[in-house]
Amino acid sequence: MNIYDLVIADKERIALEDVFLEEESRQKLHQLIKEHRYIKELSQYGLPVSNKILLHGYSGCGKTTTAKALATALEKPIYVLNLSNLISSRIGETSQHIKQVFDKAGREKAVLFLDEFDQIGKARISEEKDVGEMRRLVNTIIQLIDYFPAEAVLIAATNHPEILDTAIIRRFQLRLAFELPTMVQLDAYYDKLFMPFPHYADVVPRRYGISYAEAKDYIYDAVKFLLIAALEQNQP
Numbered sequence: 001m002n003i004y005d006l007v008i009a010d011k012e013r014i015a016l017e018d019v020f021l022e023e024e025s026r027q028k029l030h031q032l033i034k035e036h037r038y039i040k041e042l043s044q045y046g047l048p049v050s051n052k053i054l055l056h057g058y059s060g061c062g063k064t065t066t067a068k069a070l071a072t073a074l075e076k077p078i079y080v081l082n083l084s085n086l087i088s089s090r091i092g093e094t095s096q097h098i099k100q101v102f103d104k105a106g107r108e109k110a111v112l113f114l115d116e117f118d119q120i121g122k123a124r125i126s127e128e129k130d131v132g133e134m135r136r137l138v139n140t141i142i143q144l145i146d147y148f149p150a151e152a153v154l155i156a157a158t159n160h161p162e163i164l165d166t167a168i169i170r171r172f173q174l175r176l177a178f179e180l181p182t183m184v185q186l187d188a189y190y191d192k193l194f195m196p197f198p199h200y201a202d203v204v205p206r207r208y209g210i211s212y213a214e215a216k217d218y219i220y221d222a223v224k225f226l227l228i229a230a231l232e233q234n235q236p
Contacts, residue, residue: 014069019062020189020212025176029066032174033073039150050173052145052154054117056161057178060213063157064115066176071111074153078111079104083119095140102144109151117156118163138165145171183208186215193219200226 016029035042035049042049053070055063064080071078081101105112120134120141145168148154156172158164169175181189186208193216194201204222207215 012068013072014065016069016073019065019069020181020185021062021066022177028174028176029070033070036074036153043150049150051150051152052148052172053156053174053176054161054169054172055155055157055176055178057159058180058211059159060211061178061180062212063178064113067111067113067155067157070153070155074111076111076153077108078113080113080115082115084116095137098141099144102148105154106149106152109149111153111155114154114156116158118158118160120165120168138168142167142171180209180211186210186212189215190219197223197227
């Protein structure tokens with residue numbers, strides 16, 4: 001297996017201002033961006049920059065979008081690796097592959113986004129017969145995180161932070177929670193979604209208690225249905 005076949009160099013540019021975030025999380029990310037802007041000046045005082053971020057919480061609430069937006073703000077390339085596609089029955093191979101990805105991101109001073117980060121924790125818990133090998137994999141991850149260069153940024157995302165190894169969690173300077181959006185937050189998001197087609201805003205009922213991704217899919221499906229129906233009605 002060529003490890004780089006599993007790494008996506010995502011070129012989508014997203015403005016951080018367009019991401020729906022809790023205000024505290026937004027402030028922490030802006031602080032990180034400023035630290036990297038003045039990384040040379042801070043290093044002269046022996047001050048480390050924050051470059052390891054753990055995003056945890058509900059699926060579809062903006063973790064991946066946040067990672068892409070942060071890469072855009074930092075003007076860095078972003079490499080996306082889904083760990084669920086990488087975990088191998090041969091743990092030694094998995095460690096080697098992960099190291100290759102870390103090395104590549106470090107050399108290029110890129111943003112490395114590890115999705116489904118809990119796969120390491122899940123494997124360690126469920127594969128009792130291989131617990132020794134999984135422990136070595138976790139140790140490898142800890143070492144890679146510890147020696148990840150300051151000029152690069154590591155972002156890990158998980159829907160299940162409770163099963164991650166506590167030693168790994170401690171390595172992340174920033175830990176941002178992503179909860180299901182409130183009614184007010186969803187209304188603001190719906191307003192944005194309806195901007196290209198405002199005439200449908202009062203036609204499609206709004207749903208709540210769902211994620212941003214679910215809201216987007218729901219609105220787009222409803223608008224497409226109505227738009228196609230109108231086009232068919234106008235055909236001779």
